[in-house]
Amino acid sequence: MLPRLFFVHFRQTSFIAEEKSQIVGFLIGFFSQTISDEGYIHFVGVHPDHRKQGVARVLYGRFFETMLENHRNIVRCVTAPINKNSIAFHSWMGFQIEPQESQVEGIAFHPNYDGVNEDRVLFVKHLSWVSSSPG
Numbered sequence: 001m002l003p004r005l006f007f008v009h010f011r012q013t014s015f016i017a018e019e020k021s022q023i024v025g026f027l028i029g030f031f032s033q034t035i036s037d038e039g040y041i042h043f044v045g046v047h048p049d050h051r052k053q054g055v056a057r058v059l060y061g062r063f064f065e066t067m068l069e070n071h072r073n074i075v076r077c078v079t080a081p082i083n084k085n086s087i088a089f090h091s092w093m094g095f096q097i098e099p100q101e102s103q104v105e106g107i108a109f110h111p112n113y114d115g116v117n118e119d120r121v122l123f124v125k126h127l128s129w130v131s132s133s134p135g
Contacts, residue, residue, distance in 0.1 A: 002026065002043070013039065015062050017046075017055045024050040027059035031072060039067045041077040060093055064127055073127040078120040081109040087121060095123035 006014055010030045017025035025046040032038040041063060046055045067075060077095070079086040081104050091097070100108040100122075113120035 002028065006043075013063060013066055015059050017050075017059055019050070023047075025055040025059055027056075027063055029063045029066075031067075031070065035074075037072050038074040038076060039063070039072050041075060056089065057093070064125075068127055068129060073129075075125045075127065077123050078113065079123070081107055081119050081121050083121075090123045093125070095125045098122040098124055 006028045010028060013029040013031060015027050016023050026044070027041060028043040029039055029041045032040060041060070044056060044059065064075065067073065075095075077090065079090065081087075087097075087107060097108050098110075100110050102109055102111050102119075107121060109119045109121045111119050113122070
């Protein structure tokens with residue numbers, strides 16, 4: 001269960017996906033308080049019975065829209081180097097892995113990023129504004 005504070009303090013940038021009044025997925029994100037054109041995806045979850053059905057893609061898409069509506073065009077997030085599904089998903093969504101000398105199985109990671117032995121793969125995605133005008 002997620003603490004309520006995420007939905008209170010990050011309401012504008014956190015989203016849930018529902019099916020038949022049941023939560024099947026969520027995304028907790030926020031605008032950077034330090035870097036004015038960046039946002040960060042902190043935590044995402046999709047119920048196992050609803051994976052591979054586009055739930056996370058829709059949640060990420062809504063976060064990207066919110067970023068652009070607020071004049072922010074850089075999204076960052078992290079995952080563990082052993083989380084192959086997360087690495088594949090983020091790569092498929094257009095995120096780039098930030099370069100680093102340390103690598104495991106060809107994947108760059110930042111050693112001890114979140115503490116001792118808490119290595120992380122850092123992702124960045126540059127969003128672009130798409131004109132809604134024809135032609």
